Amino acid sequence: AFFWLVSLLLSSLIWFIAVKASNPWDEPLQKGLLIFGVMFSVLLQEAFRFLYYKLLRKAIEGLVALSEDGCSPISIQQMAYVAGVGFGLMSGAFSMINLLADALGPGTVGIHGDSQLYFLTSAFMTMVLIFLHTFWGILFFHGCEHRHWWEIMAVIVMHLAVSGSTFCNPLYVGSLVPSYLLMAAAAAWAYLLSGGSARNLQRFLLCK
Amino acid sequence: WWGLLRGLLLVVLAAGSCQGNSVERKIYIPLNKTAPCVRLLNATHQIGCQSSISGDTGVIHVVEKEEDLNWVLADGPHPPYMILLDGNLFNRRVMLQLKGTSRVSGLAVAVAKPSPPQGFSPGLKCPNDGFGVYSKDYGPQFAHCNKTVWNPVGSGLSYEDFDFPIFLLEDANETQVIKQCYQDHNVPRDGSGPEYPLCAMQLFSHMHAVTSTVTCMRRSSLQSTFSINPEVVCDPLLDYNVWSTLQPINSSGKVDPEKEVIIVATRIDSHSFFWNIAPGAESAVSSFVTHLAAAEALHKVSDVHLLQRNIMFTFFQGETFDYIGSSRMVYDMEKDKFPLRLDNIHSFVELNQVALRNDSILWMHTDPVSRMNESVEVQVRNLLDVLSNSSMGANVTLQEAGYSQPLPPSSFQRFLRARHIPGVVLTDHKTAFQNRYYQSMYDTPENIRMQYPEGLSPEETLEYVTDTAKSLAEVATVVARALYRLAGGANNTSAIQADPKTVSRMLYGFLIKMNNSWFQSIIKPDIKGILGDVPQHYVAVSSPVNTTYLVQYVLANLTGTVVNLTKEECLNPEKTPGSEKEMYEYAWVQGSLDPNSTSRVPYCVRSTVHLSKALSPAFELRQWGSTEYSTWTESRWKEIRARIFLVASKELEIITLVVGIAILIFSLLATYFINAKADVLFSIPRDPGAVAY
Numbered sequence: 029a030f031f032w033l034v035s036l037l038l039s040s041l042i043w044f045i046a047v048k049a050s051n052p053w054d055e056p057l058q059k060g061l062l063i064f065g066v067m068f069s070v071l072l073q074e075a076f077r078f079l080y081y082k083l084l085r086k087a088i089e090g091l092v093a094l095s096e097d098g099c100s101p102i103s104i105q106q107m108a109y110v111a112g113v114g115f116g117l118m119s120g121a122f123s124m125i126n127l128l129a130d131a132l133g134p135g136t137v138g139i140h141g142d143s144q145l146y147f148l149t150s151a152f153m154t155m156v157l158i159f160l161h162t163f164w165g166i167l168f169f170h171g172c173e174h175r176h177w178w179e180i181m182a183v184i185v186m187h188l189a190v191s192g193s194t195f196c197n198p199l200y201v202g203s204l205v206p207s208y209l210l211m212a213a214a215a216a217w218a219y220l221l222s223g224g225s226a227r228n229l230q231r232f233l234l235c236k
Numbered sequence: 237w238w239g240l241l242r243g244l245l246l247v248v249l250a251a252g253s254c255q256g257n258s259v260e261r262k263i264y265i266p267l268n269k270t271a272p273c274v275r276l277l278n279a280t281h282q283i284g285c286q287s288s289i290s291g292d293t294g295v296i297h298v299v300e301k302e303e304d305l306n307w308v309l310a311d312g313p314h315p316p317y318m319i320l321l322d323g324n325l326f327n328r329r330v331m332l333q334l335k336g337t338s339r340v341s342g343l344a345v346a347v348a349k350p351s352p353p354q355g356f357s358p359g360l361k362c363p364n365d366g367f368g369v370y371s372k373d374y375g376p377q378f379a380h381c382n383k384t385v386w387n388p389v390g391s392g393l394s395y396e397d398f399d400f401p402i403f404l405l406e407d408a409n410e411t412q413v414i415k416q417c418y419q420d421h422n423v424p425r426d427g428s429g430p431e432y433p434l435c436a437m438q439l440f441s442h443m444h445a446v447t448s449t450v451t452c453m454r455r456s457s458l459q460s461t462f463s464i465n466p467e468v469v470c471d472p473l474l475d476y477n478v479w480s481t482l483q484p485i486n487s488s489g490k491v492d493p494e495k496e497v498i499i500v501a502t503r504i505d506s507h508s509f510f511w512n513i514a515p516g517a518e519s520a521v522s523s524f525v526t527h528l529a530a531a532e533a534l535h536k537v538s539d540v541h542l543l544q545r546n547i548m549f550t551f552f553q554g555e556t557f558d559y560i561g562s563s564r565m566v567y568d569m570e571k572d573k574f575p576l577r578l579d580n581i582h583s584f585v586e587l588n589q590v591a592l593r594n595d596s597i598l599w600m601h602t603d604p605v606s607r608m609n610e611s612v613e614v615q616v617r618n619l620l621d622v623l624s625n626s627s628m629g630a631n632v633t634l635q636e637a638g639y640s641q642p643l644p645p646s647s648f649q650r651f652l653r654a655r656h657i658p659g660v661v662l663t664d665h666k667t668a669f670q671n672r673y674y675q676s677m678y679d680t681p682e683n684i685r686m687q688y689p690e691g692l693s694p695e696e697t698l699e700y701v702t703d704t705a706k707s708l709a710e711v712a713t714v715v716a717r718a719l720y721r722l723a724g725g726a727n728n729t730s731a732i733q734a735d736p737k738t739v740s741r742m743l744y745g746f747l748i749k750m751n752n753s754w755f756q757s758i759i760k761p762d763i764k765g766i767l768g769d770v771p772q773h774y775v776a777v778s779s780p781v782n783t784t785y786l787v788q789y790v791l792a793n794l795t796g797t798v799v800n801l802t803k804e805e806c807l808n809p810e811k812t813p814g815s816e817k818e819m820y821e822y823a824w825v826q827g828s829l830d831p832n833s834t835s836r837v838p839y840c841v842r843s844t845v846h847l848s849k850a851l852s853p854a855f856e857l858r859q860w861g862s863t864e865y866s867t868w869t870e871s872r873w874k875e876i877r878a879r880i881f882l883v884a885s886k887e888l889e890i891i892t893l894v895v896g897i898a899i900l901i902f903s904l905l906a907t908y909f910i911n912a913k914a915d916v917l918f919s920i921p922r923d924p925g926a927v928a929y
Contacts, residue, residue: 130257133263136882138263138882223919224917225919228916
């Protein structure tokens with residue numbers, strides 16, 4: 029979570045400097061700067077995920093050295109999952125907290141013409157991002173672990189796609205539907221990489 | 237780790253609740269140019285308005301004609317309503333209807349442009365009743381306006397107690413934004429009620445004081461005595477009276493009892509239903525501007541130092557609220573805390589509302605009860621004759637109001653309560669006020685017929701002499717000549733003339749734009765921040781207010797002399813030999829701008845202008861329930877603001893909550909089951925190198 033926070037701080041600093049240095053009345057320029065800022069932030073978040081992976085690798089070596097039976101108490105897959113959840117929770121908290129603070133007042137969004145469903149769709153978008161970060165954590169660490177570069181590239185491309193789709197808002201269909209589809213795909217991929225299979229899933233559902 | 241995470245979450249929460257973040261701007265439109273109605277208290281009652289501590293919210297309904305009120309009072313399906321009232325409907329009948337119902341959560345009044353033609357006065361029909369001179373012991377036939385109702389248009393709205401907030405919308409653009417929001421969302425379609433989301437408004441004006449001055453001062457004094465961080469709930473209305481004498485007197489000593497003084501008095505404050513909105517053109521400004529012009533004219537006379545009697549020009553503050561300033565001065569004179577005593581007063585001349593003269597007639601009001609005494613009658617007769625003689629040759633006709641009329645509400649009544657001084661009150665009305673907007677927000681320059689031609693720059697407008705200024709200058713001339721005669725002056729008075737240019741500049745500064753070049757040049761350098769707002773003359777609780785400062789400095793400029801002292805000598809006159817610190821006041825003023833540069837040439841002004849405290853004696857004596865002295869206080873408050881936004885239907889809110897709870901429960905169940913059956917779901921491939929047997 030802390031690593032994600034630092035990446036957000038750095039990317040927002042870059043965007044802030046860019047905005048202050050540019051003409052505030054130029055609308056297309058500001059929109060362009062925003063898109064640039066979002067893409068830069070995505071790349072920075074993934075870079076920090078990589079840095080975190082490196083840190084944890086070193087930590088595992090230390091844990092193995094310290095343990096009595098030569099194997100670390102936490103596997104790299106568990107670390108991947110926890111890292112993903114941490115990133116997701118922090119990004120979710122940042123997305124939602126200021127919305128929740130304003131939702132406490134008597135008013136709802138809409139007086140300037142925005143959609144009334146703003147709070148609901150923000151909540152769903154946050155949920156999908158938290159899930160996505162979790163699955164991307166697993167995919168990313170697996171890719172780094174086994175030197176499967178296409179997995180890392182896939183994560184970065186998916187992240188850029190999801191963040192880019194939010195520029196479709198307020199056409200919420202354009203951002204929520206693709207994000208949920210990508211989440212289903214990432215969930216399936218992460219499940220397979222974590223040792224699941226279609227057969228296991230069938231047994232789980234039928235045993236119920 | 238947990239502590240760090242919690243700390244970060246707190247920071248995020250704080251960031252989310254700070255003002256101006258973009259989600260808040262999507263939801264709320266703040267209304268910036270508003271004026272609230274606040275709570276004032278006196279010995280027995282509270283008046284004004286109150287909101288709940290977290291603001292009052294209601295669905296907006298625009299009321300432009302009487303029939304629209306039925307929707308609010310009976311038909312509308314989404315009570316409580318927040319009404320946007322057209323200024324012409326802001327009258328007693330409508331307000332009492334709204335007061336009686338629980339379907340109204342607040343009111344926003346749009347200023348009526350032009351002013352309501354039938355007149356509008358939220359003041360009382362009988363202003364300052366009970367605190368003047370007429371009571372059941374003195375002139376009972378005149379008490380409680382039995383003989384003459386001075387303010388027949390008065391509805392007494394300012395003195396009612398409302399339990400919902402009332403705001404004034406000063407900016408027509410903001411009113412249009414609200415009406416547009418109402419048109420878009422709140423108008424009923426096809427007979428049925430409008431659908432959610434609805435446009436709503438929230439008003440915050442929570443007042444801390446309750447019940448009466450007795451209660452709130454008791455609570456405040458308990459807090460101040462016993463608490464480390466006292467929470468004062470109300471403040472008495474206080475300010476300063478401005479006074480100046482024609483011949484200098486020792487302000488820290490006592491004047492010789494043989495020396496006689498003629499007092500000239502006007503009030504300098506006004507009031508309206510809303511806080512800090514008190515243009516007071518006819519009720520206050522016209523009279524004190526005339527007074528200032530007369531003072532200037534008298535000081536130009538060459539033999540002032542030879543006059544037998546002195547003249548004291550007094551400007552009373554707080555007269556609107558049961559004569560705060562004048563009652564305090566009388567009290568100080570009785571208790572020997574003022575350089576003059578009541579014995580010194582030879583006669584009293586007061587100027588009340590003088591700008592709306594009909595056929596150039598100026599009425600002279602006297603007190604019939606005290607005139608029944610022979611000696612007083614002789615002096616009053618002399619006073620009236622001098623005044624009539626002074627009006628020869630001027631475009632002013634002085635007429636007596638007669639024995640059947642009591643005195644109108646005036647500071648002179650407080651002096652009469654203490655001693656039967658011969659005096660006269662000059663007004664433009666014989667019975668009822670000519671002013672149909674007494675103590676209201678419509679008592680503006682238009683009310684006293686001040687008109688400027690189009691297309692003038694601010695400097696040209698400052699110098700332009702209006703007809704109103706000329707008419708007030710004539711009244712000032714008559715008053716100045718009469719005062720010269722009363723003070724024992726023997727020479728020809730035709731040279732005494734008030735200057736219409738000065739009157740015009742003062743009217744512009746006190747009514748239209750305080751931040752003009754003349755005012756800027758006559759004030760001290762460190763208080764130039766007081767200029768710049770729309771001029772208004774409410775007495776308020778933090779003193780001195782802009783009006784008092786400006787009257788003080790204008791009087792010093794018009795009646796004082798420029799002396800050749802340096803800044804240090806001027807600011808510390810006690811160190812300068814020959815400065816006679818007790819007789820004079822020295823002020824270091826900014827001076828005017830050099831025409832070609834941005835710097836000013838400051839100089840030192842020596843004048844006889846002093847300030848005396850205008851706090852009701854009730855607070856000095858700690859008699860908070862007094863019926864003898866004014867006990868008006870103003871409540872304190874934390875925040876006053878207004879905003880509009882959309883409200884969602886209850887159904888949407890419930891759906892959002894239920895969906896959220898459902899997802900939460902589902903996710904908890906899913907986590908439990910996945911965890912329980914983890915070995916079924918995940919067959920973990922054994923990592924060959926890691927296992928050790």
